Amino acid sequence: MSAETAKSSTESDVSGLDYEETELKLGLPGSSRIAGSELERKRGFSETVDLKLGGSGGCNLDYLTAESSDTRSSGAGKLPANKAQVVGWPPVRSFRKNALKSCTYVKVAVDGAPYLRKVDIEMYGGYQQLLNALKEMFSCFTIRNSPNNNERRLVDPLNGTEYVPTYEDKDGDWMLVGDVPWKMFVASCKRLRLMKSSEAVNLAPRAPQID
Amino acid sequence: MLGNGDCDDGNDDRCSLNTCGIAQPNSRPAAAASSLVGLPPPFFDQVLDNVLENVLCFLTSHRDRNAASLVCKSWFLAEAQTRLELFIGNCYAVSPARAIGRFRCIQSLVLKGKPRFADFNLIPLGWGARFSPWIAAMAPSYPSLQRICLKRMTVADADLVILATSFPSFRDLTLICCDGFTTAGLAAIAENCRQLRSLDLIENDVEDDDDDGVDWVSCFPPGKTCLESLVFDCVGCAVNLEALESLVARSPSLWRLRVNDYISVGRLFRLMARAPQLTHLGTGSFSSFDGEGDFRASLESAFMASKSLVCISGFRDLAPEYLPSIYPACANLISLNLSYALITTDQLKPVITRCHNLQTFWVLDSVLDEGLQMVAATCKNLRELRVFPLDATEDSEGSVSDVGLVAISEGCKKLQSILYFCQTMTNAAVVAMSNNCQDLVVFRLCIMGRHRPDHLTGEPMDEGFGAIVKNCKNLTRLAVSGLLTDKAFAYIGKYGKLVRTLSVAFAGNSDLGLRYVLEGCPKLQKLEIRDSPFGDTGLLSGIHHYYNMRFLWMSSCKVSVKGCKEVARRLPHMVVEVIRDRLEDDNSVAMEKLYMYRSLAGPRNDAPPFVKLL
Numbered sequence: 001m002s003a004e005t006a007k008s009s010t011e012s013d014v015s016g017l018d019y020e021e022t023e024l025k026l027g028l029p030g031s032s033r034i035a036g037s038e039l040e041r042k043r044g045f046s047e048t049v050d051l052k053l054g055g056s057g058g059c060n061l062d063y064l065t066a067e068s069s070d071t072r073s074s075g076a077g078k079l080p081a082n083k084a085q086v087v088g089w090p091p092v093r094s095f096r097k098n099a100l101k102s103c104t105y106v107k108v109a110v111d112g113a114p115y116l117r118k119v120d121i122e123m124y125g126g127y128q129q130l131l132n133a134l135k136e137m138f139s140c141f142t143i144r145n146s147p148n149n150n151e152r153r154l155v156d157p158l159n160g161t162e163y164v165p166t167y168e169d170k171d172g173d174w175m176l177v178g179d180v181p182w183k184m185f186v187a188s189c190k191r192l193r194l195m196k197s198s199e200a201v202n203l204a205p206r207a208p209q210i211d
Numbered sequence: 212m213l214g215n216g217d218c219d220d221g222n223d224d225r226c227s228l229n230t231c232g233i234a235q236p237n238s239r240p241a242a243a244a245s246s247l248v249g250l251p252p253p254f255f256d257q258v259l260d261n262v263l264e265n266v267l268c269f270l271t272s273h274r275d276r277n278a279a280s281l282v283c284k285s286w287f288l289a290e291a292q293t294r295l296e297l298f299i300g301n302c303y304a305v306s307p308a309r310a311i312g313r314f315r316c317i318q319s320l321v322l323k324g325k326p327r328f329a330d331f332n333l334i335p336l337g338w339g340a341r342f343s344p345w346i347a348a349m350a351p352s353y354p355s356l357q358r359i360c361l362k363r364m365t366v367a368d369a370d371l372v373i374l375a376t377s378f379p380s381f382r383d384l385t386l387i388c389c390d391g392f393t394t395a396g397l398a399a400i401a402e403n404c405r406q407l408r409s410l411d412l413i414e415n416d417v418e419d420d421d422d423d424g425v426d427w428v429s430c431f432p433p434g435k436t437c438l439e440s441l442v443f444d445c446v447g448c449a450v451n452l453e454a455l456e457s458l459v460a461r462s463p464s465l466w467r468l469r470v471n472d473y474i475s476v477g478r479l480f481r482l483m484a485r486a487p488q489l490t491h492l493g494t495g496s497f498s499s500f501d502g503e504g505d506f507r508a509s510l511e512s513a514f515m516a517s518k519s520l521v522c523i524s525g526f527r528d529l530a531p532e533y534l535p536s537i538y539p540a541c542a543n544l545i546s547l548n549l550s551y552a553l554i555t556t557d558q559l560k561p562v563i564t565r566c567h568n569l570q571t572f573w574v575l576d577s578v579l580d581e582g583l584q585m586v587a588a589t590c591k592n593l594r595e596l597r598v599f600p601l602d603a604t605e606d607s608e609g610s611v612s613d614v615g616l617v618a619i620s621e622g623c624k625k626l627q628s629i630l631y632f633c634q635t636m637t638n639a640a641v642v643a644m645s646n647n648c649q650d651l652v653v654f655r656l657c658i659m660g661r662h663r664p665d666h667l668t669g670e671p672m673d674e675g676f677g678a679i680v681k682n683c684k685n686l687t688r689l690a691v692s693g694l695l696t697d698k699a700f701a702y703i704g705k706y707g708k709l710v711r712t713l714s715v716a717f718a719g720n721s722d723l724g725l726r727y728v729l730e731g732c733p734k735l736q737k738l739e740i741r742d743s744p745f746g747d748t749g750l751l752s753g754i755h756h757y758y759n760m761r762f763l764w765m766s767s768c769k770v771s772v773k774g775c776k777e778v779a780r781r782l783p784h785m786v787v788e789v790i791r792d793r794l795e796d797d798n799s800v801a802m803e804k805l806y807m808y809r810s811l812a813g814p815r816n817d818a819p820p821f822v823k824l825l
Binding site: 088090 | 328330331332333388414416445501527550551553575599600601603604605632657659661716717741742
């Protein structure tokens, strides 16, 4: 099982497509792999691998199921076992790929901070890495897990102010980060705002889980 | 099609002056002195030469001229002396010295370098196609040079400096998919080319770091300019906005302006106001930058006032609230490029339903099949469609499918060129297109999932592509994908008699497939194959034809070094390059990449260590 897991991890890891990120997971927050997270911002993919190995086996089965449903016919139509990303395929010029990629650059604002930063949210494999990146970026924060639910909050240790990561989606609504599956978030997030918890009370969390 | 300036290798005739974005010139020289009155009785030869030169000057197509030059020696000489436009499809096919030696009074040069698969990272950096030896040879020899169009060449800033200072009549520079230069090179062009009419930079890799760019826009001389076309959407650094506005304001002949994504709508409408005569507009980011404000009213006024606009592109960072600004211009549009704009079907609807005259449309698959149905319902004159993938990976959810393709085929019967990315397809849809759109010249279907069969029947996609080559009698360019057996290639060989460019990836069963094509397609010029099980037998089956081709590319196939050596042995004028990704693969039997091409110049002397010339 572990070998199979590793292989499928590599496949989706390399292809950048992560089926289980679309699953709402009940796993414990702060999967232990995240400890080595300093370099995550540049290593979204490898982080994804770590997550999977730490995650529940059910997630990987989901990936395999999803994959086999793609293979609609057997025999000649069988997909090669190793679906690692192939160089130069699909044939889209890097110029175009990069230009479209920039769609996923979002501005990050922190209440009370005078500057904006920009992050490429596509670079991260999931919410955990994103939060870690934010933590690093605004270096004053630490991440605290709320004991009563699985929300993540960022805390400024100097004054104990808690910030809740929120985002504005395509429809202009402000939502709590972590409400929707990761890929949906990537596709719909227009900008991020670390909102003071005290102001975030009217953003009701819908599904208070962040993996 | 010209509108979006993407000069794909499809049709060499089109990638001559026209697609290089240069206004169609009347390239006939001033009438040569044809009067013989008052001269001593000339020899018979001289009469013939004079007549010939006057007649030949009406031949502009390089193919026609090539044919004329083969008639006899005096035609060869007359043609060589009167050719004004030099088209070199492979920069390594001939040496600069030889080209210059034959053609003495060139005014316009089109030069292409790397093979197309370089665009997809299949060729390591430093492979070649440097412009330097060419410009060095041309600078002293072509004082009347006016136009240069380069595609997939490596162009250094130093080259641009030489260019800028060597040709007093220089007017048109077009660089497509080139690399190696920075804004410093652009500054040299701006500053020194006083007759500059067009500077068209299309999808180049301009190597500045964001912060270090030179202010090249300020380098244009003061006063009125003759600028007609300025395309710089690929330049990845900020430009001096005041200088740009001033430049546009003092360029009364400007009809095409395509700006980069450092231009927000706040600046865009001001540029448009300075150039109400524009016909082609690249809109930059099409959003407002922080703190700039809301420019919807100003932008809409600008589009209402720009009555001549026929081609709009850009939208690099589209803020959807600005999209309605273009509505006033839609009815006049011939060409619309939304392929960088992440828009939904609903956002597309009010735009596309106004575009009754559209002939060229590029879009992202985020508009879904429904979006394409809208296109089909409105754009009855559509000639060219390109649907690009938002998520260019194999496993992404399909956004467009056979449904969209069928809709297009039913609504846009005049379609000539299509590039369509999808996850899966059906034979029925492709067959439908072959029946409905018989004017197709270019059919490029990219089923992103490798080896994907027809998702309804489970069959290979052979029948669909077979129908295309059979029914579309004008087809010259074809790209195939999906699960394909040798049968598909049998069809191509049997029916694809006009096919010049063929792109194959992850297809076929055996050498037979390659054989069918090489034996069956007499017009085949460019064949690029990757990851297909074709080996030496297939390779050798084309020996009779390779001298008629521009190039053959095969990567990750079953060809061996031995087979390549055999080709090299039997065809001494072929240059056979084996390109390795890793230097230590010297003695491995299975080889990665084969690139071979006919050449009068012999093996090149600038090959990097990872290229072995057999």
